[in-house]
Amino acid sequence: MSTVKAGDTVNVHYHGKLTDGTTFDSSEGRAPLQFTVGEGQVIKGFDDALIDMKVGDKKTVNIPVEEAYGPAAPENFIEFPKTDFPPEMEPVVGAQLHLSDNQGNQFPVVISEVKEETVVLDANHPLAGKDLIFDIELVSIG
Incomplete structure (x- = not known):
């Protein structure tokens, strides 16, 4: 079974939470999110988390501020x-x-x-300055 590598188009379901458990976004009830890995279409930590996943894999990743939306800029x-x-x-x-x-x-x-x-x-991104947690499920590659 193939694994995700940079350049692959993937479909994922996700649930994004703050460290206090508050949900800020989820694909629940919607079509999976589709993007090309490594092209900067999603935050770096989310992109990196998919490398080497196989279809059907699920994981929870903690994404620090620096790999999410960065610190709030004064x-x-x-x-x-x-x-x-x-x-x-x-x-x-x-x-x-x-x-x-x-x-x-x-x-x-x-x-x-x-x-x-x-x-x-x-005017910072609403998630700037925050560590994020994502539950990710790889639905398909390609």
């Missing part, structure tokens, strides 16, 4: 004056918003702090 915290928010909007910590860059691309941010005159927005 430069991705943006401070905005409260006056830049619509008057009817009350900024609340944890609220998700979308900002646009100079090219019109939208990206999600989360309000991380509300100060007297400003609001601090976190």
Whole structure:
């Protein structure tokens, strides 16, 4: 039976959890995730975990921050004056918003702090700075 190597297209079922057991994503009830191993389509730790797996294999992998979404970058915290928010909007910590860059691309941010005159927005990936745990099942290769 063949094993997974870089360049193989695979289908996997997965259950992603934080170290406190909170689920952040799962393929349960959906089609398996399909991607090509080693092409950077998924985080490095997930990619690496599939090497040498056989169809039907299941494993649990602990993926440290460095092999997941990396640490939260201080430069991705943006401070905005409260006056830049619509008057009817009350900024609340944890609220998700979308900002646009100079090219019109939208990206999600989360309000991380509300100060007297400003609001601090976190533009890091929601899983940045977190160790992740994945239960993985290899469904098929090719």
